[in-house]
Amino acid sequence: MLEFIILGFLMCGETSGYDLKQWMTKSTSYFFDASFGSIYPALKRLGDKQLVIFKESVEGSKYKKVYQITETGKEAFMKWIAEPIAFEKSKQDHLVKIFFYEFLPKEKAIANLKGLIEVIQPIEKNLIGQKEEASQKYDVYQFYYRYATMVYGIDYYRFIMSWCNDMITKLETDTETIRSERFNTK
Amino acid sequence: MLEFIILGFLMCGETSGYDLKQWMTKSTSYFFDASFGSIYPALKRLGDKQLVIFKESVEGSKYKKVYQITETGKEAFMKWIAEPIAFEKSKQDHLVKIFFYEFLPKEKAIANLKGLIEVIQPIEKNLIGQKEEASQKYDVYQFYYRYATMVYGIDYYRFIMSWCNDMITKLETDTETIRSERFNTK
DNA sequence: TAGGTCATGTAAAGAGTTACATGATTTT
DNA sequence: AAAATCATGTAACTCTTTACATGACCTA
Structure with missing residues (x-):
């Protein structure tokens, strides 16, 4: 590769x-x-x-x-x-911990999800800057594919942050038993 | 890990x-x-x-x-x-070829993008099946986080396919010079 | 003159996959 | 009886990063 x-x-x-x-x-x-x-x-x-x-x-x-x-x-x-574009299921390491978050107290889970968003946000902002720089420097049509991959990157980061936000909202509103505290209920 | x-x-x-x-x-x-x-x-x-x-x-x-x-x-x-959730920029190997698609004739680019969608679609369908199976077998509240990661997976695949479709549409409609044929114009 | 950047390269270590080896059991 | 699956494990290989080594040049 x-x-x-x-x-x-x-x-x-x-x-x-x-x-x-x-x-x-x-x-x-x-x-x-x-x-x-x-x-x-x-x-x-x-x-x-x-x-x-x-x-x-x-x-x-x-x-x-x-x-x-x-x-x-x-x-x-x-x-x-x-050649055809191969698709490998790509590792999303940030999901691994979350997959097991049933073992974490809800408050801690929310805090860590917020922390993740704060890590991703500057990366997204940085890529937005790059995209704007590129669109000023180069003809977007001439570099159509590269521009498109940048859009992919930005939207991908937004997707993750939005997914985190959805979780946070649900965890905060559903005061009923989202059993996110297997840790405590034991 | x-x-x-x-x-x-x-x-x-x-x-x-x-x-x-x-x-x-x-x-x-x-x-x-x-x-x-x-x-x-x-x-x-x-x-x-x-x-x-x-x-x-x-x-x-x-x-x-x-x-x-x-x-x-x-x-x-x-x-x-x-511990806080680390975020590693995850490899997205399928973007690598597309990044350099300026060297491919537009028709071939469109065909390969369609091919990629066809590879991802069954993977998405499969995950949808798993999600439905899980929501029948288990209490969604009890397995809230696991369910959420499945939703992540499905939406992630949809995001990629939607991005590909946007590209295809633009490539097909913008008959003017999207310079996607650096290969031919040389 | 000390620290940073430019520029190339290597060696060791890490983390994983693929392929192989083995043997029992189960299905066709 | 053959083929597939269950079940464990190892060895070789691949691909990569980290850390180190080297040296020149630049800048505060």
């Missing part, structure tokens, strides 16, 4: 391992991210397979290995991108 | 490694899943830490190692469940 994402970025122009990481952080990190520890070895592998080549660039004393995609690399990327 | 999920299931009653996997498949697999190759070693580790104990059960010639949570295990679980 990572190798193809790198090829994808290289389809848009040559770049270095370091800059690749910057691009990812800026543009895909809300649905895909990678560390230097995986990017550099991936570039090495891509080089071995001759899907990319690099030239050493020294711009005003700054050393960089600038990678370019090869014709073989383009072919590999085009083959990959045309 | 896996170890705590196992503890969570054991909080609800004793069970075997094999049945643990069945429970996960039935109830958490849409946001968390694990294979036998990780469950059995996890149970071993939990045993080493004395958070669980097991007894060998032979019910009518059928051998099982039935695990129970210990008092120490309960304490560890209660500590974990009370």
Whole structure:
């Protein structure tokens, strides 16, 4: 997967391992991210397979290995991108604790759900900022798909927060026995 | 994470490694899943830490190692469940290809998006079935949180499909230059 | 001149899956 | 009698992050 994402970025122009990481952080990190520890070895592998080549660039004393995609690399990327989109049930770690919240006192449950919203909110705000920046800098039609994935990200965060809020409301209003206190009733 | 999920299931009653996997498949697999190759070693580790104990059960010639949570295990679980909910940006692998769809002809893009919807639809239908089954078998108030995570799952799948449909509609109606064919215009 | 960022890379550790191995029992 | 399921477990492999190592350059 990572190798193809790198090829994808290289389809848009040559770049270095370091800059690749910057691009990812800026543009895909809300649905895909990678560390230097995986990017550099991936570039090495891509080089071995001759899907990319690099030239050493020294711009005003700054050393960089600038990678370019090869014709073989383009072919590999085009083959990959045309394949059907696989769907893997994606891990939603934040649901794991909530699944077992029957063991937590209701007040604590509400507090933690509110806490989760407060963690997600700044992430959402940040992505909104990125989206607005992008819509000013670039033609939305030209970058239609990238723009759409940002909208996905924002709406996804909103979806989670809205779901949390619904729970909080229900927990607060249904004063009757939502048995959210298996912990206490024991 | 896996170890705590196992503890969570054991909080609800004793069970075997094999049945643990069945429970996960039935109830958490849409946001968390694990294979036998990780469950059995996890149970071993939990045993080493004395958070669980097991007894060998032979019910009518059928051998099982039935695990129970210990008092120490309960304490560890209660500590974990009370902690704030962490939020990790979760991988959404299905977005990766779409992010680079500028390199795909529009018709192919639409076809693949439709394909993705067709992959998700049965998964959603399946979860709806599970939800209905659960609401008949159990008291929704008693299993409020588990029910809520199912609603999350269903709405999450719907969100993705709806996002895909929006894209398809826009791609089909905006006959003007959505530059979704960088591939061809080169 | 100290700390931050730029830039590349490696080694160890973590967390998991896949595939295999085993053997009993149950269904077709 | 063969195939599927029940039940446990291990070994190899994959993919990843974290932490470290290195060195140059930039800025307060």
